[in-house]
Structure formats: C-alpha cells, structure tokens
Amino acid sequence: MDHSEKRIILGKLSAVYGVKGWIKVTSSTQPRENIFNYPEWQLKVGNQWKTIQIEQGRPHGKTLVVKLTDCNDRDQAKLLVGAQIAVYREQLPEITEGEFYWADLLGMEVLTVAGEVLGKVKEIMETGANDVLVVSNKVSGKTVECLVPWLDDDVIIDVKKKKRQIIVDWDPDF
Structure with a gap:
C-alpha cells in the first residue's frame, strides 16, 4: 500500500x-x-x-x-x-465526533459568519498563547495571506469536516 x-x-x-x-x-x-x-x-x-x-x-x-x-x-x-x-x-489514535487533528484542517476553506471566503488553510502556527491559522487566497492574481487566531467560540465558530470548511467570526480586512 x-x-x-x-x-x-x-x-x-x-x-x-x-x-x-x-x-x-x-x-x-x-x-x-x-x-x-x-x-x-x-x-x-x-x-x-x-x-x-x-x-x-x-x-x-x-x-x-x-x-x-x-x-x-x-x-x-x-x-x-x-x-x-x-x-x-x-x-494516530481514533478521534471522536467533533474532534480533529490539525492536519485535517490543512486545505480547508475559511469563511466568515457572513459567508465571505477568506481562503484556504495553508499552515497552522504555534505561537504559545494560541495557535494561528495561516489562510491563503488569490486576490486579483496576487496571493494574500491573513492570520486567524484559533480561539474556540470567540473566533472559530464551527469546523465542518464533511464540507471541509471553517466558519470564523473575523474581519476580512484585519
């Protein structure tokens, strides 16, 4: 295999x-x-x-x-x-419903609660205080990255594993 x-x-x-x-x-x-x-x-x-x-x-x-x-x-x-x-x-150990590994998040689409696409998860950085999603998107032919802190319930609203989406409460201009 x-x-x-x-x-x-x-x-x-x-x-x-x-x-x-x-x-x-x-x-x-x-x-x-x-x-x-x-x-x-x-x-x-x-x-x-x-x-x-x-x-x-x-x-x-x-x-x-x-x-x-x-x-x-x-x-x-x-x-x-x-x-x-x-x-x-x-x-890796089996995980339960609602759990995931960081590796599962790579490539997921990140959307705001208003439905605006921020991009896809490129990597996850460990900062000490909290982890941060590095989200990459093409805007007018140029690659733009934004950093979204992993703060359960405050910023990260939902992770939809089957749809491969992460819903965030985050200002796209930040």
Missing part, C-alpha cells in the same frame, strides 16, 4: 545532542512527549522518506532528545538534523 499521501508531520529533528548519536526533537504533539508514543517514525531527509525506529526518547530540560536505531555518533546524527518526523495516519 502506498502511504505517501497519508503521512502526518509530528515534528522535526532540530540539533545534535552529545557525541553518541542523540538528537534534539521539536515536537508538534500535545503534550510534546506524545511524539515518543510512536516507536517507528518516517523521516524525510532531503527529498527521501525512510523508516527508522526509536531506541530511546526522553525530555531533557525544555526540549526532547531521541536516540534512533543505527545512529551511533555525532556525525551520523548531523546528517539527520532538519529531517521532518512523520507517522502514517492509521497510527
């Missing part, structure tokens, strides 16, 4: 740690340690995906560190820095 379209990005390998092949991890999971719930990762190194197993993973101060199978020294670890970490969609 071709899984290429069903990978969900969970984070990236951000820096080497020590001399024995350990690597710092930037995680997009909540809580961040949940990235270690998947013993097998898909790593995108350059333009290639490869499957790799986790030997050990743990929090280290404000970051996470991981020891991957067959990565035994700093030089091997350096080759993996910057790699995206993904798992296959079917590895």
Whole structure:
C-alpha cells in the first residue's frame, strides 16, 4: 500500500545532542512527549522518506532528545538534523465526533459568519498563547495571506469536516 499521501508531520529533528548519536526533537504533539508514543517514525531527509525506529526518547530540560536505531555518533546524527518526523495516519489514535487533528484542517476553506471566503488553510502556527491559522487566497492574481487566531467560540465558530470548511467570526480586512 502506498502511504505517501497519508503521512502526518509530528515534528522535526532540530540539533545534535552529545557525541553518541542523540538528537534534539521539536515536537508538534500535545503534550510534546506524545511524539515518543510512536516507536517507528518516517523521516524525510532531503527529498527521501525512510523508516527508522526509536531506541530511546526522553525530555531533557525544555526540549526532547531521541536516540534512533543505527545512529551511533555525532556525525551520523548531523546528517539527520532538519529531517521532518512523520507517522502514517492509521497510527494516530481514533478521534471522536467533533474532534480533529490539525492536519485535517490543512486545505480547508475559511469563511466568515457572513459567508465571505477568506481562503484556504495553508499552515497552522504555534505561537504559545494560541495557535494561528495561516489562510491563503488569490486576490486579483496576487496571493494574500491573513492570520486567524484559533480561539474556540470567540473566533472559530464551527469546523465542518464533511464540507471541509471553517466558519470564523473575523474581519476580512484585519
């Protein structure tokens, strides 16, 4: 089975740690340690995906560190820095009605409560205070982006998964 379209990005390998092949991890999971719930990762190194197993993973101060199978020294670890970490969609826990993964929102159409189209979700940024939708649209042949804060009930009014729409209470000129 071709899984290429069903990978969900969970984070990236951000820096080497020590001399024995350990690597710092930037995680997009909540809580961040949940990235270690998947013993097998898909790593995108350059333009290639490869499957790799986790030997050990743990929090280290404000970051996470991981020891991957067959990565035994700093030089091997350096080759993996910057790699995206993904798992296959079917590895994710089942979710209930009304829940969704951030990955489900990508490409969804964003409309105001008045029905005005703001564009499609291009990415989701983590800002610390709240996440922000980066919404992209073509206006007069030019790509325009707007940032919409993810504030349940205040800004995000509804997520219609089947219609692939997000309804927001947001000024399109903001």
